Amino acid sequence: MVATDSFANSMQQATLDALRVHAPFSDMTQADLAWMVKRLSLVYFPQEMTLLDAGGAPDGLFIVRQGAIEAEAPGQGDTRLLQLNAGELFPLGALLAGRAVANRYVAASDCFCFRLAAADFHALLERSRTFSDFCTRRIASLLEHSQRAVQSEYALAQDDERRFSRPVRSLVQQPPLTAGPATRLGDALAAMDAAQVGSVVVCDDAGRPLGILTLKDVLKRVTLAGVSLDAPIAAVMSAAPATLASTATVAEALLLMARHGIHHVPLVEDGRLIGVISEKDVFALRRLSMQGIGGAIARAGDPASLPALAQSIGALAHSLLAQGMDAENLTAILSGLNDRLTQRVIELEARAAPLPDVPWCWLALGSEGRMEQTLATDQDNALIYRHATATERAALLAFAERVNQRLAACGFPLCKGGIMASNPAWCLSAEDWRATFANWIQRGDAPALLHASIFFDFRPLYGTRELSDELRAWLNGSIQNQRLFLRHMAENALAHRPPLGLVRDFVLSSDGGEAPALDLKLNGITPFVDAARIFALYAGVDATGTAARLRAAAQRWNLAADTVESWVAAFHFIQLLRLRHQHAQQTRGEAVGNRIDPDALNALDRRILKEAFRQGRKLQGVMERYFEF
Structure with a gap:
């Protein structure tokens, strides 16, 4: 009897040790984890065996111990959506909501899983706040783990660990x-x-x-x-x-x-x-200086001094990134400082040569228009004016050319596609902009959809803001009833699927002679950006940022707040991964890009990335249903 008890205890200890390396078990109390381990059973599934069928009621929670589980979409043959590996849990959504299982789960290889009965699962939710928090806000909880890992990696001072989350009142x-x-x-x-x-x-x-x-x-x-x-x-x-x-x-x-x-x-x-x-109060905690950069930009009297300040913005972004600042605030701060730099370039060039006395406004487009710039971004901009003669328009184009060249010198490469204010095609009167947008909406072909994905993210950066506001109001009012165009936008957006794999965790692609990799921009960020844009246009939302668009549009259609926040968290994690990847490339003196080898990621970031891609697929599924007109 003693030997049997000893064997049982050693088995339970081995199970506990195996779970401890994965979230959320790594953060659960010893008592709660031990309570769960005593109620687990270990189940073996041979390759290709079905664990759960779509439409069935789940009778327990599965935790992958060894091997891999794949989920198949119902009614789509053998189309497998995602792969689950050691430490991952399923079917959480069905258990939490008390609904049928949405996918069919199949053993991709000989597989062992821990199983926790449904009643014990719900009891554990009540017992362990850590477990409950993870299950109800899975991706946010995983992100917090990743954030802590980044801070540890950079070995920050203890008082830096929470410096960005502390209340501002503490600085008074x-x-x-x-x-x-x-x-x-x-x-x-x-x-x-x-x-x-x-x-x-x-x-x-x-x-x-x-x-x-x-x-x-x-x-x-x-x-x-x-x-x-x-x-x-x-x-x-x-x-x-x-x-x-x-x-x-x-x-x-x-x-x-x-x-x-x-x-x-x-x-x-x-x-x-x-x-x-x-x-000064904020940065007294550490020697960072937004004030120094911003002040130097404001004082700059010669455009030639601005490239060095652009480098300072990048250095500040690296420092904030290293200290664990989240992607939402980091990209907004980076874009805000880049805005000020661009505005100063425009100011100085406007003084350098006489400009026609006509109302005009410089428009930011693309990622700059969404305030989602990373460490590698080219120029996407345009110019709108009220009315101008041919001579006045020529002067505006010459001015725009000077600004574009100055920005290129500051590290914002000229757009290879020519989407810049110095291009006569994108320096238009308010009337011509409306006609151009109307033409794209009416056509709905591939070039029109491509242009819409860039230009419909416009926001005013400098000049007569009313011109931009009027164009936004006209666009929102004109497009809401253009259901065919919105459907075309949705169909086009679905061409960029999050790259979850069948044999591997992820689907890799090759770019020219490069090794296969994940494109975090094309297949990671773009699905969220495109869906948010379509939702915002249909809802008449003025916001251009992806997170703001999703949240605002969700209010109109009464989407569950926790669902939307999972989408937002997923989007921001992929952004953060892009920033960290680009930071590492710059540190090594390499060309900065968006392609990443997932095998180079640690286990936690791979897991979060898979979850982020799943959220992207869920968002696309909602978009697809909404725009089946």
């Missing part, structure tokens, strides 16, 4: 300096000097921020403008300043600063001012 060092709108300017400046602070917030009687004045504003708005120190501060303040809730994170503060080109952010609770943080 002293009470904010405030003034009423009628306060004499001289008195406000004297108070700033006495307090040794760089800003004063103008508030109403209830303590709500009305404006802000910083030392950087004083030179231009007071000294050079010759404003009397007896003037009220309201005459020179920046009205309606961008604010953050005191519970917002450091990452959100950085993103706000990057988007608005500001260095001070008032913090509010219930609308009332409770403090002010500066970029």
Whole structure:
């Protein structure tokens, strides 16, 4: 009897050790994991044996111990959708929702699986918060594991591990300096000097921020403008300043600063001012300097000085990436700084030669239009103007050519397809842009769909914003009833399937003489971007970012929030993997690209990538159903 107990205990310990190397079991308490292990049975399945049939009720949870399991799509012959390997769980969705199994699961090789009865599975959900959290938000939980691994890899200081997720209120060092709108300017400046602070917030009687004045504003708005120190501060303040809730994170503060080109952010609770943080406060934790880069861009008087600043933006992106910043905030900050660089190029070139007195606006397209730029991105831009003579249009084209060349010198290569504002085809009046878009919508052929996938992501970057806003309103109003065109867009989008494999985890492709690899842009990011664009156009959503489009469109169709967030998390993981891959290539002095060898990934990232691709397929499935007009 003692020997039998000893054998059982050793078997349970071996099972526990085997599970401990996989999420979520690696994070579960010893007691919860031991409770589960005692209730597991080990089941053997020979190659090609069916474990679960589509349409059947699941009677338990399976955990792959050894071998591989493949899932087949019902009604599609032997089409196998995905492969599950050691540590992966199925059929989670059916068990959680109490529904039939959606796919047929077949042993791809001789396979051993642990099985947990359905009743024990639900009991474990109640017992273990870690297990429940993983099952209900699987990809987000896996991402958190990956994020921690990246931070460990870069051996960050302990106080850096949570620096981007800590609340901004923790950075407030002293009470904010405030003034009423009628306060004499001289008195406000004297108070700033006495307090040794760089800003004063103008508030109403209830303590709500009305404006802000910083030392950087004083030179231009007071000294050079010759404003009397007896003037009220309201005459020179920046009205309606961008604010953050005191519970917002450091990452959100950085993103706000990057988007608005500001260095001070008032913090509010219930609308009332409770403090002010500066970029200096954020980066006092570590020697990073968005302020230095942004300030240098703003001060640059010669376009020739901007390429070096573009390199600084890349260096800052590398630093933020190394410290574990998530892809959503990182790409937004990177795009925000690139915006400021581009805007400065446009500003300087607009001053260099007289421009016609006509309203115009520089449009960002493609990944720049979506604010999803990575470390390798070429130019996609266009120009829209109200009305112009042939001579005026020629001057705008010459101006656009100078800007395109300056941006190329800053590390943004000229678009090989000529999608740039200096191309006469993409420097058009508002009327001609509407006619061009209308022509694409009417045709719906391959070239029209390709152009739509780039140009319909436009957003204003510099100039008369109303021109862009009017074009967006016209497009949203015109396309919602064009169901045939939307169906063509959906069919075209389905040509780029997430590359989940049959024999291997992933389907690899060759590009020229290169070794087979995964294209994280074409087959990873594009399925999410394309689906989000189609949903947004049909919903009349103004947003251009992929995550914002998915969330906004989901509200219109009442899609489950957790489903949408799984799509968003999957999209951002693939973006993060692209950024990390490009960072490694730049570090090694290699050409930067999007093709990656999945065998070079660690086991955790391979697992998350497979889950991200599955989410891409699920999103495409929803899109396909919605647009079967």
